[in-house]
Amino acid sequence: MPPKKVAVKRKAVQMTLDGGPVAENTSAENKKPKVEVKTRTTRSSAKPSPRASSPPIRIPPAVSKGASSSIRILKLGDSPEPPLKPEPTDEGIQPLTNNATGELDPEIERRMKDPDPLRHPHFSAQEAQDNGVILRKFYPPEMSNARALAYKVGEIPRPIELLRSALRDTAETRRNADLGNSVVHWFKQDLRIRDNKALHMASEKAREEGKSLVGMYIVSPQDFEAHLTSPVRVDFVLRTLEVLRGDLAELDIPLYVESVERRRDIPARIEVLMREWGANHLYATMEYEVDELRREAKMIKCLAQQGISFDVVHDTCVVQPGALQSGAGKQYSVYSPWFRAWIAYLQSNHETLSIYAAPSRNPISTRDRFKHLFDTPMPDVPTCKSLTDEEKARLRPLWPAGEHEALARLSKFCDGKIHNYQVSRSFPSIDGTSSLSVHFSSGTLSARTAVKTARDANTTKKLDGGNPGITTWISEVAWRDFYKHVLVNWPYVCMNKPFKPEYTNITWNYNDELFKTWCEGRTGYPIVDAGMRQLLGQGYMANRLRMVTASFLAKDLLIDWRMGERFFMEHLIDGDFASNNGGWGFSASTGVDPQPYFRIFNPLLQSEKFDTDGEYIRRWVPELRGVSDKAIHAPYERGAGAVAQKAGYPKPCVVHKGAREETIRRYKEGLGRSTA
Numbered sequence: 001m002p003p004k005k006v007a008v009k010r011k012a013v014q015m016t017l018d019g020g021p022v023a024e025n026t027s028a029e030n031k032k033p034k035v036e037v038k039t040r041t042t043r044s045s046a047k048p049s050p051r052a053s054s055p056p057i058r059i060p061p062a063v064s065k066g067a068s069s070s071i072r073i074l075k076l077g078d079s080p081e082p083p084l085k086p087e088p089t090d091e092g093i094q095p096l097t098n099n100a101t102g103e104l105d106p107e108i109e110r111r112m113k114d115p116d117p118l119r120h121p122h123f124s125a126q127e128a129q130d131n132g133v134i135l136r137k138f139y140p141p142e143m144s145n146a147r148a149l150a151y152k153v154g155e156i157p158r159p160i161e162l163l164r165s166a167l168r169d170t171a172e173t174r175r176n177a178d179l180g181n182s183v184v185h186w187f188k189q190d191l192r193i194r195d196n197k198a199l200h201m202a203s204e205k206a207r208e209e210g211k212s213l214v215g216m217y218i219v220s221p222q223d224f225e226a227h228l229t230s231p232v233r234v235d236f237v238l239r240t241l242e243v244l245r246g247d248l249a250e251l252d253i254p255l256y257v258e259s260v261e262r263r264r265d266i267p268a269r270i271e272v273l274m275r276e277w278g279a280n281h282l283y284a285t286m287e288y289e290v291d292e293l294r295r296e297a298k299m300i301k302c303l304a305q306q307g308i309s310f311d312v313v314h315d316t317c318v319v320q321p322g323a324l325q326s327g328a329g330k331q332y333s334v335y336s337p338w339f340r341a342w343i344a345y346l347q348s349n350h351e352t353l354s355i356y357a358a359p360s361r362n363p364i365s366t367r368d369r370f371k372h373l374f375d376t377p378m379p380d381v382p383t384c385k386s387l388t389d390e391e392k393a394r395l396r397p398l399w400p401a402g403e404h405e406a407l408a409r410l411s412k413f414c415d416g417k418i419h420n421y422q423v424s425r426s427f428p429s430i431d432g433t434s435s436l437s438v439h440f441s442s443g444t445l446s447a448r449t450a451v452k453t454a455r456d457a458n459t460t461k462k463l464d465g466g467n468p469g470i471t472t473w474i475s476e477v478a479w480r481d482f483y484k485h486v487l488v489n490w491p492y493v494c495m496n497k498p499f500k501p502e503y504t505n506i507t508w509n510y511n512d513e514l515f516k517t518w519c520e521g522r523t524g525y526p527i528v529d530a531g532m533r534q535l536l537g538q539g540y541m542a543n544r545l546r547m548v549t550a551s552f553l554a555k556d557l558l559i560d561w562r563m564g565e566r567f568f569m570e571h572l573i574d575g576d577f578a579s580n581n582g583g584w585g586f587s588a589s590t591g592v593d594p595q596p597y598f599r600i601f602n603p604l605l606q607s608e609k610f611d612t613d614g615e616y617i618r619r620w621v622p623e624l625r626g627v628s629d630k631a632i633h634a635p636y637e638r639g640a641g642a643v644a645q646k647a648g649y650p651k652p653c654v655v656h657k658g659a660r661e662e663t664i665r666r667y668k669e670g671l672g673r674s675t676a
């Protein structure tokens with residue numbers, strides 16, 4: 001996609017990497033905020049039913065409210081289009097008040113008075129904040145729908161455009177940067193040595209000149225907090241770093257891992273490390289979330305001013321964002337035509353599936369020269385993200401870490417289960433999927449390697465022909481690409497706004513008790529409860545269950561889906577912003593290519609269809625183990641109420657039929673429609 005031309009007047013700000021002033025509101029907009037459950041259940045207070053043998057439940061701890069943040073907002077003075085007026089729906093629907101105190105957040109109050117309508121917060125920003133949808137410690141109040149639309153039409157530059165122009169503007173300086181004594185690869189969510197483009201480029205640069213390659217990983221407790229990274233995922237990443245360090249050491253490449261407490265200190269710390277190591281070339285894989293794109297854009301420019309070249313390269317997707325456009329030259333918002341374009345692109349650009357070689361061995365002198373880097377101990381797990389001993393014992397065997405495990409799992413899957421994937425993937429008791437998402441999201445497996453391996457297991461080189469299991473699986477891996485393309489083009493989805501901003505006008509229930517019921521798997525809908533308990537017990541749920549549980553929260557409980565989105569991120573081992581946001585957008589009908597909002601999953605039908613004999617439910621809801629196959633889907637309505645009650649299983653917390661009608665009414669009302 002060619003970069004959009006936007007004339008945005010920005011205040012000239014001195015570029016520094018020390019956490020000083022930022023030209024854009026980098027600190028201001030986010031990956032995703034934490035949800036604050038008003039009931040503030042803590043881990044110790046959240047106990048499973050005494051009869052349940054499923055593992056303990058971890059509900060997110062309370063998040064501090066109203067933390068101040070210094071926020072600078074983009075100036076749109078020279079915009080080619082007149083500034084957008086706030087939509088009528090943004091005004092006067094509900095007063096902005098803090099539920100608890102009746103007071104407005106001072107930042108919201110300040111913005112309300114701003115003459116620039118694009119700076120006004122959304123009319124329910126306070127409510128979103130009070131319910132923990134917005135993590136004010138790191139991010140500004142929820143933006144207005146008008147501001148989201150300004151991103152949509154390109155009136156506010158997309159973060160990817162800032163990054164592209166930083167790369168373009170510094171191209172010559174970066175090309176001419178002295179090589180120095182070493183080349184550095186900054187590992188982020190690409191924790192592998194095979195088929196890692198940026199690492200390969202760094203290695204080639206070092207090899208050509210006989211220099212050393214140094215690997216670096218920065219642990220940022222604040223980033224983990226701001227990005228809602230689950231403890232099980234942090235544990236997985238740290239275990240993976242041990243494996244990666246061992247693999248790199250075999251090539252005489254050190255992996256230096258350091259913890260930097262404050263996220264804004266990371267760029268300056270990297271600059272210091274580069275100096276210490278005599279390195280003038282830094283490489284990294286591009287991450288598409290807003291915080292990272294903005295940080296990297298700034299770093300590219302600042303480091304270039306210091307004679308350091310920072311190359312940030314596309315490598316997370318099989319086809320990079322921006323490469324596929326509709327006939328109108330735009331990003332697709334519907335998956336099917338996008339997927340056809342994705343297939344066509346790969347069929348006509350064969351090299352896209354070529355695998356990058358692992359890095360070359362370092363000169364042997366590296367062992368002496370960088371001895372301290374080989375010897376530096378791994379930092380401790382940030383306390384806010386540590387697992388208990390019981391959790392470690394339960395979760396670690398389920399999720400062996402590292403690249404070798406990813407490749408072994410991929411190979412086994414492509415030799416077997418993939419051939420029946422199109423059927424088995426929907427049945428949670430069968431375990432017919434790859435369970436590779438944790439490896440994709442932490443980068444222990446490249447999506448390119450995965451697609452190529454699956455294709456090579458097929459009877460044809462065509463990506464959409466031959467074995468239906470293989471083609472279906474490839475199309476699922478493509479969904480991951482699709483949601484990242486969406487994130488890049490509509491970055492406000494990463495700032496708490498749905499793809500369709502007007503859907504923030506729906507009146508949600510902020511009911512703590514109901515939300516807690518969902519979080520803990522006690523809704524009285526066995527299939528929903530089984531899914532949620534699997535999430536709590538394993539940090540994972542199959543796609544079908546994610547859809548069922550997400551739909552239930554948004555459309556049966558009518559609870560703000562962003563609270564569920566946050567809860568998933570805080571508990572999934574494979575938490576990935578784009579896929580999670582996309583999945584929630586689909587389920588709550590607020591995203592790209594969604595379920596139409598009036599099409600509402602019936603949990604009973606889903607249960608009967610995909611867990612017919614109740615095997616999955618029995619595994620996760622032990623209270624119902626003794627209930628018959630038919631009654632297990634709805635024990636209280638099908639004659640097993642007494643057994644269920646005796647075992648401590650709750651009655652349904654809502655009646656689906658009534659909830660469905662109310663949901664359609666609220667969606668209609670929020671969208672200002674008289675008919676669905």
Ligand SMILES: Cc1cc2nc3c(=O)[nH]c(=O)nc-3n(C[C@H](O)[C@H](O)[C@H](O)COP(=O)(O)OP(=O)(O)OC[C@H]3O[C@@H](n4cnc5c(N)ncnc54)[C@H](O)[C@@H]3O)c2cc1C
Binds near residue numbers: 435436440441473581
């Ligand atoms: C509400 C909701 C939230 C979700 N949150 C996440 C998340 O945080 N992280 C995440 O990786 N996936 C997420 N997904 C997508 C999907 O559920 C998981 O990727 C999948 O269940 C992982 O299991 P698997 O590796 O066995 O997948 P497989 O069925 O073996 O699929 C292979 C790979 O394709 C990709 N994939 C499959 N389905 C999807 C999909 N619907 N959207 C995007 N990518 C897909 C994943 O990378 C997956 O590992 C979410 C889906 C929903 C409905």
